[in-house]
Amino acid sequence: MVSKVRVLSGIQPTGNLHIGNYLGAVRQWAAMQEDNTECYYCVVDLHAITVPQDPKELRAKTREVAAILLAAGIDPKRSVLFVQSDVTAHAELAWILNCVTPFGWLTRMTQFKDKSARQQEGASAGLFDYPVLMAADILLYQAHKVPVGEDQKQHLELTRDITMRFNRLFGETFTVPEPRILEIGARIMGLDDPTKKMSKSEANANHAVNLLDPPDVIRRKFQRATTDSLTDIRFDENRPGVFNLLTICQSFTGETQEAIVTRFAGKGYGDLKRAVAEAVVEGLRPLQERYAVYSKDPAQLDAVLRDGAARARVVADKTLADAKRRVGLGAGADQESRVQ
Ligand code: TRP
Numbered sequence: 001m002v003s004k005v006r007v008l009s010g011i012q013p014t015g016n017l018h019i020g021n022y023l024g025a026v027r028q029w030a031a032m033q034e035d036n037t038e039c040y041y042c043v044v045d046l047h048a049i050t051v052p053q054d055p056k057e058l059r060a061k062t063r064e065v066a067a068i069l070l071a072a073g074i075d076p077k078r079s080v081l082f083v084q085s086d087v088t089a090h091a092e093l094a095w096i097l098n099c100v101t102p103f104g105w106l107t108r109m110t111q112f113k114d115k116s117a118r119q120q121e122g123a124s125a126g127l128f129d130y131p132v133l134m135a136a137d138i139l140l141y142q143a144h145k146v147p148v149g150e151d152q153k154q155h156l157e158l159t160r161d162i163t164m165r166f167n168r169l170f171g172e173t174f175t176v177p178e179p180r181i182l183e184i185g186a187r188i189m190g191l192d193d194p195t196k197k198m199s200k201s202e203a204n205a206n207h208a209v210n211l212l213d214p215p216d217v218i219r220r221k222f223q224r225a226t227t228d229s230l231t232d233i234r235f236d237e238n239r240p241g242v243f244n245l246l247t248i249c250q251s252f253t254g255e256t257q258e259a260i261v262t263r264f265a266g267k268g269y270g271d272l273k274r275a276v277a278e279a280v281v282e283g284l285r286p287l288q289e290r291y292a293v294y295s296k297d298p299a300q301l302d303a304v305l306r307d308g309a310a311r312a313r314v315v316a317d318k319t320l321a322d323a324k325r326r327v328g329l330g331a332g333a334d335q336e337s338r339v340q
Helices: 019-031 055-073 089-098 104-107 110-117 125-139 150-170 215-223 240-253 257-263 267-294 298-327
Strands: 004-010 037-043 079-083 145-148 178-181
Touching: 004 019, 004 125, 019 055, 019 104, 019 145, 019 267, 037 055, 055 079, 055 104, 055 267, 055 298, 079 178, 089 125, 089 298, 104 125, 104 150, 110 125, 110 150, 125 150, 145 150, 150 178, 150 298, 215 267, 240 257, 240 267, 267 298
Parallel strands: 004 037, 004 145, 037 079, 145 178
Antiparallel strands: none
């Protein structure tokens, strides 16, 4: 039997998912569901609580993100979609990996330095440990490929280092994963400030176009998008506002740059903004319609996530049992861990 390529990725249930997340991650996750590929997609609620969360909101967001992933084309028959904390092996393997990860490796993580700088001593130990939990997510499924944004590159390198160290200390246990850096979304910038990447946590209401924004809100946000004082419409990286609008248009319509430039020849920024808004409204319509079905039928979402967690557990528990046996954990009373 030819073994399949395993893909794993995770997404935090915080903030509002926007078109940058969609183009950069979610749409590409959906595209990776091919015949010879086994995809695991995980809503990482344990990662979310590394910073304070309101419990009710966290649960609601976890369900919302899962429903958006389904609406965006993650097919629960072909892929395993689940919530991280529903599979207890994640926290358990993270502990074991903690004990083989040198403290010094974690102190070099730039994301921790950035995030903790604002909180100083108040930052949680969990925030410091965040990348080790991420390594556990990946290793439990023996993932070959991990599609992530550029900002997660360092965490992936750390995961590879932890994997090789564990394998060296305890014997070949885990597959060394490869990052697959996703590019397109990295180029989607904020509408209010096109020099900054579109972000989930930006306060300005006109910054991001969220996936669940109604059409009139989408139109209004594009109407207010920052451009420049020139007039011609072309792909020029030195004019970030217009460049961003054109990139968004291209990503949603699938047209070539030439076709888009020809379409807008002699037109003004008002026309451009209206056209991009329509492309996004139309592009998101099927997603929003499918989302509405899940949000009206919570039992259907429950069933999908229950099934996803059960299928994830089969794989994760087997890997965890192997790791525990190799490290010498447990009394070895159950057959599986005693048999060599
Ligand atoms: N840290 C990732 C992010 O913020 C989310 C994540 C958690 C993840 N676990 C993962 C991504 C495992 C890939 C694989 O984007």
